Amino acid sequence: MERDNSNVFVWFFSGAVLGAAVALLLAPESGERTRHRLARQAQRGRQGFLESSQELFERGRELYERGREIAEDAAAMFERGRRIAEKTIDDRI
Numbered sequence: 001m002e003r004d005n006s007n008v009f010v011w012f013f014s015g016a017v018l019g020a021a022v023a024l025l026l027a028p029e030s031g032e033r034t035r036h037r038l039a040r041q042a043q044r045g046r047q048g049f050l051e052s053s054q055e056l057f058e059r060g061r062e063l064y065e066r067g068r069e070i071a072e073d074a075a076a077m078f079e080r081g082r083r084i085a086e087k088t089i090d091d092r093i
Helices: 006-026 031-092
Strands: none
Touching: 006 031
């Protein structure tokens, strides 16, 4: 069974962003420079979130399509089985 690591990645990335923000807040730099660094980190975090959410969306779409195909195949097999059963019953009569 395939292991889903997307949740682990989100938690790791969130922790890294939070750690970086705390480190910047506690760093002995000027307020303006700290604000610029925080803004840059926020932008990177936003970009990472968008990329990972896009990846998750695409995986969801693939799973949906695969499920739809399986359902269509199952319906076709059911219909073939029904026809065979009807033909067998008609042949006996």
